[in-house]
Amino acid sequence: MLLDLDHWREIRDALAANRARTALTAFGVSWAVFMLLVMLGAGNGLRNGVSEGFSGTASNSFFLWCNITTKPWNGMQPGRWLRLHDADVQYLRKAVPEAAVIAPRAQLGGWQSGNSVTRGTKSAGLSVMGDVPEMAQIHAVRLLTGRALNPNDIAERRKVAVIGPRAQELLFEPGEQPIGQAIWVQGVAFQIVGTFKPLNSGEDSEEDANAVFVPLTTFQVAFNQGDRVGWLAVMAKPGIRVSEVEAKVLSLLQRRHDVAPDDKRAFGHWNMEEEFGKIQGVFGAIRILTWIVGLGTLSAGAIGVSNVMLVIVRERTREIGVRRSIGATPLSIMTQVILESTLLTAVAGYVGLVAGIGAVELVAKVVEKMGSTGMFRHPEVSLENGVQALVLLVVAGVLAGVIPARRAVSVRPVDALRGLA
Numbered sequence: 001m002l003l004d005l006d007h008w009r010e011i012r013d014a015l016a017a018n019r020a021r022t023a024l025t026a027f028g029v030s031w032a033v034f035m036l037l038v039m040l041g042a043g044n045g046l047r048n049g050v051s052e053g054f055s056g057t058a059s060n061s062f063f064l065w066c067n068i069t070t071k072p073w074n075g076m077q078p079g080r081w082l083r084l085h086d087a088d089v090q091y092l093r094k095a096v097p098e099a100a101v102i103a104p105r106a107q108l109g110g111w112q113s114g115n116s117v118t119r120g121t122k123s124a125g126l127s128v129m130g131d132v133p134e135m136a137q138i139h140a141v142r143l144l145t146g147r148a149l150n151p152n153d154i155a156e157r158r159k160v161a162v163i164g165p166r167a168q169e170l171l172f173e174p175g176e177q178p179i180g181q182a183i184w185v186q187g188v189a190f191q192i193v194g195t196f197k198p199l200n201s202g203e204d205s206e207e208d209a210n211a212v213f214v215p216l217t218t219f220q221v222a223f224n225q226g227d228r229v230g231w232l233a234v235m236a237k238p239g240i241r242v243s244e245v246e247a248k249v250l251s252l253l254q255r256r257h258d259v260a261p262d263d264k265r266a267f268g269h270w271n272m273e274e275e276f277g278k279i280q281g282v283f284g285a286i287r288i289l290t291w292i293v294g295l296g297t298l299s300a301g302a303i304g305v306s307n308v309m310l311v312i313v314r315e316r317t318r319e320i321g322v323r324r325s326i327g328a329t330p331l332s333i334m335t336q337v338i339l340e341s342t343l344l345t346a347v348a349g350y351v352g353l354v355a356g357i358g359a360v361e362l363v364a365k366v367v368e369k370m371g372s373t374g375m376f377r378h379p380e381v382s383l384e385n386g387v388q389a390l391v392l393l394v395v396a397g398v399l400a401g402v403i404p405a406r407r408a409v410s411v412r413p414v415d416a417l418r419g420l421a
Contacts, residue, residue: 021308025308025348028348029348029393029396030349032297032301033298034355035293035294036297037359037385038360039290040294041364044381045367046283048378049378057138057140060272062233062246062270064234064246065231065267065268066082066084067265067268068265069082076258082259082267084229089104092253096234098237098244101138101235102134103132103233105129105131105216105230107129108128108186115186117185119171119181119184124170126170129212130214131213131219132149136148138233141196142199143196146179146195149194159218159222160193160214160215160218162195162212163211164196167210179195188222242272243273298392298396299396302399305401308344312404334408337405340401341398345396345400346394349389349396350393353389364380
């Protein structure tokens with residue numbers, strides 16, 4: 001039957017008998033598939049944008065900093081400012097073997113503080129960070145020119161710096177080579193040995209773009225910081241949950257600094273694994289909701305196809321009776337009706353599929369030309385989504401034809417020939 005050209009012409013003539021009715025039904029199916037793919041593409045764009053915001057930072061890491069104690073403990077009153085020191089870092093590295101990296105960092109003036117950095121007649125308010133090479137394993141950046149900080153810079157307290165793109169833009173002329181040039185921070189000269197570009201996006205990206213990174217040991221001496229550090233970045237070893245490492249580090253620091261075990265505000269901490277998991281959960285829910293809405297819309301289109309096929313079957317009752325009377329089997333009648341509904345659904349769905357993919361690709365090109373678009377990047381329809389949509393179309397077409405097909409074979413040939421059905 002599938003290779004019978006006359007059979008396919010018959011299907012074409014049946015669908016073309018009422019073009020307006022067929023076109024409107026096909027539009028419903030096309031629109032359902034179009035909206036499903038557009039919603040999937042938009043969801044992927046949001047997911048890509050948020051994921052890019054997390055890129056560059058290890059997902060199995062957490063960050064810890066000091067606050068003020070809020071509860072008395074061991075004879076000490078609340079309201080004590082806590083400080084982290086080099087000794088704390090060395091202690092944790094020995095006491096927490098579950099941690100792959102424990103990297104300290106300091107910032108001149110504190111979190112999100114701007115400092116006057118000068119070069120010749122140019123001056124800019126930038127973030128000046130004391131850093132260690134191990135930080136690159138947790139919070140990576142893309143090196144553009146020169147080199148990154150290395151262990152020798154730390155050991156020898158070299159006055160070198162690696163700067164971000166915004167810092168370079170403010171302190172240097174376009175096309176000017178910053179490597180080897182000197183910048184001044186609070187009267188201390190640093191030689192630029194590298195430039196970088198942030199890998200992440202959002203607020204952290206802006207912070208990195210405005211940053212000047214110098215060796216932590218040099219930072220402590222040059223700016224009279226003693227052995228203090230601002231905060232710690234900790235990455236767990238493979239196979240170990242970072243939340244377990246986080247709990248152990250907090251417990252050790254609470255005992256070391258005489259902090260009440262139930263004082264939850266003495267140390268601030270931010271768990272990358274937990275935040276990333278929350279985001280993934282949100283987008284998983286969005287994806288499920290998208291499919292629910294898409295399936296609902298597609299079901300409405302399939303119901304429309306089924307109704308049209310019922311009308312077509314009723315209009316062809318006498319024809320079906322003639323075919324049954326000359327020996328056509330119920331299976332052949334059902335197959336023909338199901339093929340008609342599947343063909344209508346498939347053609348209409350394919351049009352919606354092409355239009356949906358085209359719309360998503362068009363938006364992707366517009367977004368790419370716009371450059372920075374915050375939390376919406378690279379909308380796309382994956383091959384998996386396309387295959388799923390095609391499978392849904394076939395299933396919807398078959399299901400849409402089942403009821404009309406059963407209606408067609410339920411009519412007795414004698415009644416059909418008499419026009420009683």
